[in-house]
Amino acid sequence: MNAPAVIDRQSEGDCAPVIKERGQREVFCGLTGIIWLHRKMQDAFFLVVGSRTCAHLLQSAAGVMIFAEPRFATAIMEERDLAGLADANEELDRIVDQLLARRPEIKSLFLVGSCPSEVIKLDLSKAAQRLGAKHAPHVRVLNYSGSGIETTFTEGEDACLASLVPEMPVLAAGAPANLVVVGSLPDIVEDQFRRLFAEMGIANVASLPERAVADLPGVGPNTCFLLAQPFLNETAHLLEKRGATRIDALFPFGVEGTSNWLHAAARAFAIDSDHVDRVLQPYQDRAHKALAHQRDRLAGKTIFFMPDSQLEIPLARFLANELGMVLTEVGTPYLHRTHLTQELAALPPGVQLSEGQDVDKQLDRVRAIRPDLTVCGLGLANPLEAEGLSTKWAIELVFSPIHGFDQAGDLAELFARPLRRRDVLRV
Amino acid sequence: MQLSVWTYEGPPHVGAMRVATGMKGIHYLLHSPQGDTYADLLFTMIERRGQRPPVTYTTFQARDLGKDTSQLFQDAALDVVERFAPDALLVGASCTAELIQDDPAGLVEKMGLPIPVIPLELPSYQRKEHWGAAETFYQIVRTLADKTRTPSDPATRRPLANLLGPTALGFRHRDDIIEVTGLLAKLGVDVNVVAPLGACAADVARLGEADFNIVMYPETGDLAADYLKREFGQPIVRTVPIGVGATQDFIREIADLAQLDPAPLLAEGLSRLSWWSRSVDSNYLTGKRVFIFGDGTHAVAAARVAHEELGFKVVGLGCYNREYARDVRAAAKKYGVEPLITDDHLAVEQAIADAQPELVLGTQMERHIAKRLGMPCAVISSPVHVQDFPARFSPHMGFEGANVLFDDWVHPLVMGLEEHLLTMFSDDFEFNDGAGPSHLGPHAGQNAASDPAIKPANDTETVWSEDAERELKKIPFFVRGKARKNTENFAAEHGVTTIELATLYEAKAHYAR
Numbered sequence: 001m002n003a004p005a006v007i008d009r010q011s012e013g014d015c016a017p018v019i020k021e022r023g024q025r026e027v028f029c030g031l032t033g034i035i036w037l038h039r040k041m042q043d044a045f046f047l048v049v050g051s052r053t054c055a056h057l058l059q060s061a062a063g064v065m066i067f068a069e070p071r072f073a074t075a076i077m078e079e080r081d082l083a084g085l086a087d088a089n090e091e092l093d094r095i096v097d098q099l100l101a102r103r104p105e106i107k108s109l110f111l112v113g114s115c116p117s118e119v120i121k122l123d124l125s126k127a128a129q130r131l132g133a134k135h136a137p138h139v140r141v142l143n144y145s146g147s148g149i150e151t152t153f154t155e156g157e158d159a160c161l162a163s164l165v166p167e168m169p170v171l172a173a174g175a176p177a178n179l180v181v182v183g184s185l186p187d188i189v190e191d192q193f194r195r196l197f198a199e200m201g202i203a204n205v206a207s208l209p210e211r212a213v214a215d216l217p218g219v220g221p222n223t224c225f226l227l228a229q230p231f232l233n234e235t236a237h238l239l240e241k242r243g244a245t246r247i248d249a250l251f252p253f254g255v256e257g258t259s260n261w262l263h264a265a266a267r268a269f270a271i272d273s274d275h276v277d278r279v280l281q282p283y284q285d286r287a288h289k290a291l292a293h294q295r296d297r298l299a300g301k302t303i304f305f306m307p308d309s310q311l312e313i314p315l316a317r318f319l320a321n322e323l324g325m326v327l328t329e330v331g332t333p334y335l336h337r338t339h340l341t342q343e344l345a346a347l348p349p350g351v352q353l354s355e356g357q358d359v360d361k362q363l364d365r366v367r368a369i370r371p372d373l374t375v376c377g378l379g380l381a382n383p384l385e386a387e388g389l390s391t392k393w394a395i396e397l398v399f400s401p402i403h404g405f406d407q408a409g410d411l412a413e414l415f416a417r418p419l420r421r422r423d424v425l426r427v
Numbered sequence: 428m429q430l431s432v433w434t435y436e437g438p439p440h441v442g443a444m445r446v447a448t449g450m451k452g453i454h455y456l457l458h459s460p461q462g463d464t465y466a467d468l469l470f471t472m473i474e475r476r477g478q479r480p481p482v483t484y485t486t487f488q489a490r491d492l493g494k495d496t497s498q499l500f501q502d503a504a505l506d507v508v509e510r511f512a513p514d515a516l517l518v519g520a521s522c523t524a525e526l527i528q529d530d531p532a533g534l535v536e537k538m539g540l541p542i543p544v545i546p547l548e549l550p551s552y553q554r555k556e557h558w559g560a561a562e563t564f565y566q567i568v569r570t571l572a573d574k575t576r577t578p579s580d581p582a583t584r585r586p587l588a589n590l591l592g593p594t595a596l597g598f599r600h601r602d603d604i605i606e607v608t609g610l611l612a613k614l615g616v617d618v619n620v621v622a623p624l625g626a627c628a629a630d631v632a633r634l635g636e637a638d639f640n641i642v643m644y645p646e647t648g649d650l651a652a653d654y655l656k657r658e659f660g661q662p663i664v665r666t667v668p669i670g671v672g673a674t675q676d677f678i679r680e681i682a683d684l685a686q687l688d689p690a691p692l693l694a695e696g697l698s699r700l701s702w703w704s705r706s707v708d709s710n711y712l713t714g715k716r717v718f719i720f721g722d723g724t725h726a727v728a729a730a731r732v733a734h735e736e737l738g739f740k741v742v743g744l745g746c747y748n749r750e751y752a753r754d755v756r757a758a759a760k761k762y763g764v765e766p767l768i769t770d771d772h773l774a775v776e777q778a779i780a781d782a783q784p785e786l787v788l789g790t791q792m793e794r795h796i797a798k799r800l801g802m803p804c805a806v807i808s809s810p811v812h813v814q815d816f817p818a819r820f821s822p823h824m825g826f827e828g829a830n831v832l833f834d835d836w837v838h839p840l841v842m843g844l845e846e847h848l849l850t851m852f853s854d855d856f857e858f859n860d861g862a863g864p865s866h867l868g869p870h871a872g873q874n875a876a877s878d879p880a881i882k883p884a885n886d887t888e889t890v891w892s893e894d895a896e897r898e899l900k901k902i903p904f905f906v907r908g909k910a911r912k913n914t915e916n917f918a919a920e921h922g923v924t925t926i927e928l929a930t931l932y933e934a935k936a937h938y939a940r
Contacts, residue, residue, distance in 0.1 A: 023486070023503075023506075024464075024483055024484050024485070024486050024503070025461050025464070025484075025486045026464045026467070027461060027462065027464065028462055028465055029460070029461060029462025029463075029465075030462075031462070032465075049428075051438065051522040051523070051551060051552065052434055052436075052437065052438045052522070052551065052555065053437070053438040053440075053441075053463065053521060053522045053523075053551070055431050055432075055433075055434045056434055056437040056438060056441065056466075057462070057465045059432075059433060059434060060465055060466075060468065060469060061465065063812075070432065072432075073430055073431060073432045074430075074431050074432075075428040075429070075430055075431075076428060076429045076430075076431050076434075077428055077552060078428065078429065078552050078553075079550075079552045079553050081428055081552075082526070082552060088428070091428040092428065094428075095428050095430050098430060099430060115460045115462070115522075115523035116522055116523050116526060118489070119492070119523055119526045119527055120526060147460070147462075147489075148460040148461040148462025148463065148488075148523075149460045149461065149487065149488050149489040149491075149492065149523070150488070150489045152461060152462075187901070188898075188901050195928075282929065283932075286932060286933050286936035286937075287936065289936045289937065289939075290935070290936035290937075290939035293939050294939075360506075360510060377464075377468070378467075378468040378471060378472050379464055379465075379467030379468045379471055379479065380467075380471075380479065381471065382471040382472065382475065382476065382477055383471060383476070383477060383478050383479045385477070386477030386478065406932045406935065406936070409935070409936060409939035410939070413939065
């Protein structure tokens with residue numbers, strides 16, 4: 001649709017020109033975040049208010065998980081719900097009653113907005129207040145939007161966590177300093193980071209989200225927070241509004257990113273950096289060892305990122321700096337410069353960045369470049385393979401443990417495997 | 428509103444995608460918000476297609492609402508025509524676009540595009556996937572079928588039929604076409620056009636040249652066949668050839684219509700099901716209680732096979748698509764069961780639990796219900812997952828289809844029997860959990876009584892610290908054994924006697940591949 005506008009970024013002080021495009025986007029909407037968020041928050045239920053399409057999306061994205069009594073569902077709007085808004089609210093109340101009667105163990109209920117509910121302006125924040133009052137104190141009712149018209153894929157997590165920020169307990173100005181790690185991480189990764197912080201000497205550490213929504217960490221002027229994920233713009237903004245201070249760092253992918261992330265936290269807590277170096281040394285050594293296995297396979301290989309999760313830029317930085325991959329184009333659905341300042345500076349010079357998407361035009365560029373590996377969604381992966389281009393499907397990067405020192409090797413392996421497979425197949 | 432975790436059918440625009448994706452040279456322009464492209468991966472992943480579906484999404488976002496969504500749509504239409512040069516363009520709206528009241532049909536009409544444009548009205552809040560497919564195919568036929576085409580002189584050729592209904596993402600559609608085409612060829616009937624699957628606009632144009640239409644899948648083909656009957660006077664064959672008896676009926680019906688002799692083909696006895704089912708090994712199948720659920724067509728066909736050809740007792744019969752409820756009610760009456768017409772999987776689960784069948788025939792959903800209830804199950808209908816788009820030839824129609832049904836349905840029962848025997852003998856000295864495989868001798872299982880995942884693999888001095896042991900348990904069970912072994916080997920090599928957390932991760936790094 002619109003021709004790509006190449007913007008000169010030199011004037012803005014960072015490294016490379018950015019292609020800004022709009023057109024057809026081959027991306028998930030924010031509802032998809034529910035698939036991993038409900039695994040993380042064990043006492044929460046996610047009720048999407050939407051259409052059959054929304055239910056179908058969740059079921060397609062959740063695969064077989066849908067059968068293990070998942071803690072999410074869709075209230076599918078029907079013809080009669082569209083007739084009048086009052087009726088829709090009554091219907092929603094009825095559905096929520098039905099749901100909570102079926103699942104009495106639920107402590108928090110997220111009403112999740114969708115495109116249809118946004119377009120007909122069904123006020124879910126009012127509904128959340130109404131239902132929250134009705135079901136207090138057993139169930140806390142919250143709301144956020146995961147609609148495609150407002151959120152792309154991982155932004156659903158941002159919207160969800162942002163809805164939790166006003167619920168966080170107030171810490172007074174005199175309270176001892178605390179650290180909040182923001183972004184849902186697999187439990188095993190979260191535990192590793194907790195141990196590292198303890199070894200470094202930061203004791204007062206919590207996560208947003210915690211495994212139970214009921215255990216929300218406190219926030220106040222002595223709170224510092226570290227983003228574990230690059231897609232948490234709104235959440236960070238709201239935390240800052242509550243007086244917390246964001247610790248600027250690389251994102252914790254690979255040795256470089258994880259070291260920088262932990263050092264930044266240590267600096268904020270005035271911990272001696274020599275001590276941190278001593279603590280991190282053995283972890284760094286073994287991560288380097290694990291990465292060495294993959295470097296031979298990946299060094300010099302070209303890679304193209306299509307936009308998906310906003311993880312693209314930190315991952316590209318890791319692959320280029322620690323594994324010697326050659327970046328062609330790095331696409332991201334949105335480029336939040338503030339949170340990515342250090343990441344952008346750490347990228348090799350001259351990398352082509354792109355923000356947004358016109359998928360057909362972007363595929364033309366992929367075909368022209370013929371990269372060794374293209375990171376893309378499942379709708380594009382097999383068609384590109386059929387054209388002889390190796391791909392790595394992007395969603396796996398959101399579901400797999402990839403942060404931190406001890407996952408660095410696994411993260412590299414995710415990119416090395418498709419290339420190795422291409423080499424072994426003889427059919 | 429309806430509370431739903433699982434939906435048997437997607438929205439109607441997914442039905443339209445199934446038609447467009449099955450065809451060649453037809454492009455579908457869908458007015459929809461960002462995110463609706465998720466449906467692409469049904470085709471690229473579940474059906475494993477090597478091309479993107481021929482669908483372009485306008486991808487409007489919140490900031491576009493109320494100003495330029497219609498412009499967005501028109502720009503996208505121009506782009507599609509230029510880039511893909513389709514022979515015809517389908518235009519329609521997804522559920523959200525239906526609410527914002529742009530008029531895709533009107534918008535594109537004004538543009539005067541150089542190709543046929545087929546507007547689709549798919550009411551997302553009333554109808555579902557199958558209806559969307561049927562309506563889309565009907566609109567395509569209505570627009571593209573050339574009314575001047577009629578059958579040539581029947582004296583100069585063999586009878587000619589169209590096969591209607593197969594689509595992309597259809598359960599076994601690919602192989603059913605091959606099987607039915609082969610049967611027709613043996614009978615002396617040629618196939619004029621198969622549509623929508625594999626057809627292009629030109630194929631649809633010459634639908635009128637056939638003598639009659641065969642509706643393979645009523646859910647997707649009925650509307651178009653009715654139209655062709657009205658406009659071209661083509662008779663319709665509605666018998667669905669699933670099972671030996673139904674296939675024979677199908678042959679007779681066509682032979683009658685085309686004035687051919689069915690006797691030689693019927694005498695060939697092309698299905699092994701008849702003998703397999705009569706062989707003494709099948710005796711134990713007699714009166715097995717079977718619960719059947721799926722789309723109306725497959726459910727009714729399966730009930731007949733179960734009842735007449737395998738000697739099962741049908742104890743439940745239902746469908747999720749109300750459009751075919753009448754057929755299911757009639758069949759249920761025949762087998763003396765209460766019909767179950769619902770798209771609520773919880774109601775299906777309850778009915779299955781109440782009926783306590785020995786075999787469940789259903790969709791992917793019933794497979795999981797049966798798994799939870801510990802019942803054998805086979806899949807007979809969409810929705811299905813990736814394993815039901817197999818690489819091997821596996822039709823459900825025709826005589827080879829009957830062979831496939833026999834194997835597919837009996838296999839879980841034999842497996843069920845095996846499992847039952849193993850459970851029955853679970854306290855037996857040879858079969859209990861701790862005994863280990865018998866071929867390893869009487870002492871093989873002595874160490875296996877406690878959790879094998881956290882016990883040392885060999886008789887070294889290595890011990891696991893509590894921390895490391897806890898961490899090991901967080902690793903998924905299917906790789907835990909390997910992680911344990913690697914760590915212990917690593918510890919042995921490095922002279923480590925106590926495995927700490929660090930050792931676990933040292934080993935992980937060491938063995939990283």
